[in-house]
Amino acid sequence: MGQTLCVEELAWRFPGQRHALFEIAGLDVPAGSSLGIRGPSGAGKTTLFHCLSGIAVAESGRVRWDGLDLRALSPEARDRWRQRNVGLVFQDFHLIEGLAAFDNVLLPACFEHWRAPPELRRRAGELLEAVGVDCRERDVALLSRGERQRVALARALLFAPGIVIADEPTASLDPEHRTRVGELLAGLARTRNATLIVVSHDQELLARLDHCVALEDGRLR
Numbered sequence: 001m002g003q004t005l006c007v008e009e010l011a012w013r014f015p016g017q018r019h020a021l022f023e024i025a026g027l028d029v030p031a032g033s034s035l036g037i038r039g040p041s042g043a044g045k046t047t048l049f050h051c052l053s054g055i056a057v058a059e060s061g062r063v064r065w066d067g068l069d070l071r072a073l074s075p076e077a078r079d080r081w082r083q084r085n086v087g088l089v090f091q092d093f094h095l096i097e098g099l100a101a102f103d104n105v106l107l108p109a110c111f112e113h114w115r116a117p118p119e120l121r122r123r124a125g126e127l128l129e130a131v132g133v134d135c136r137e138r139d140v141a142l143l144s145r146g147e148r149q150r151v152a153l154a155r156a157l158l159f160a161p162g163i164v165i166a167d168e169p170t171a172s173l174d175p176e177h178r179t180r181v182g183e184l185l186a187g188l189a190r191t192r193n194a195t196l197i198v199v200s201h202d203q204e205l206l207a208r209l210d211h212c213v214a215l216e217d218g219r220l221r
Helices: 045-053 075-085 101-105 107-111 118-130 145-156 175-192 203-207
Strands: 005-012 022-029 034-038 060-065 086-089 163-167 195-199 211-216
Touching: 005 045, 022 045, 022 211, 034 045, 034 175, 034 203, 045 163, 045 195, 075 086, 086 145, 101 107, 101 118, 101 145, 118 145, 145 163, 145 175, 163 175, 175 195, 175 203
Parallel strands: 034 195, 034 211, 086 163, 163 195
Antiparallel strands: 005 022, 005 060
């Protein structure tokens, strides 16, 4: 099940920076809905991605998921919350070279299991098939950027999380796979009632989502 996002008076400044990178008075995303965030390079989209997922904590303001204030949690508690509730897709993938695509998808299970149970192994294979990766036993170091991005997406969806936050998930994909991944992400919110937030320049992907906002000049528009 998805979770409701509520952002209030969120501001981010880098050390020594006079003006805030962004100041967001408010943002509400209902559980099970999807939101796209677009904007020019350098606007702070990736930093906002980190704040919404609890990877980073802004100097002021609140990010609440189903009423839980991420700022009030210790770093360890935020890590546990994120592991249990959020599927993350990063621009730079964070895959482990030396491991096969299939084993990279199963990595999140290593935090809870000595060996992934059969149902998770089956799901990992189904997800790789869904994103169009048919070289599941190949070392990810030998895969193209597009294949690596699709492996990273499959990994993010392994536990069928209630929240999925993706940073440019289609940036390295060809048109066919951009469409395939876009359909998969947008369908996630509909079929699993997950809350989906996507940072992207991909207009085709953004058009599939329920709402879209622009981060420009430090404000959401």
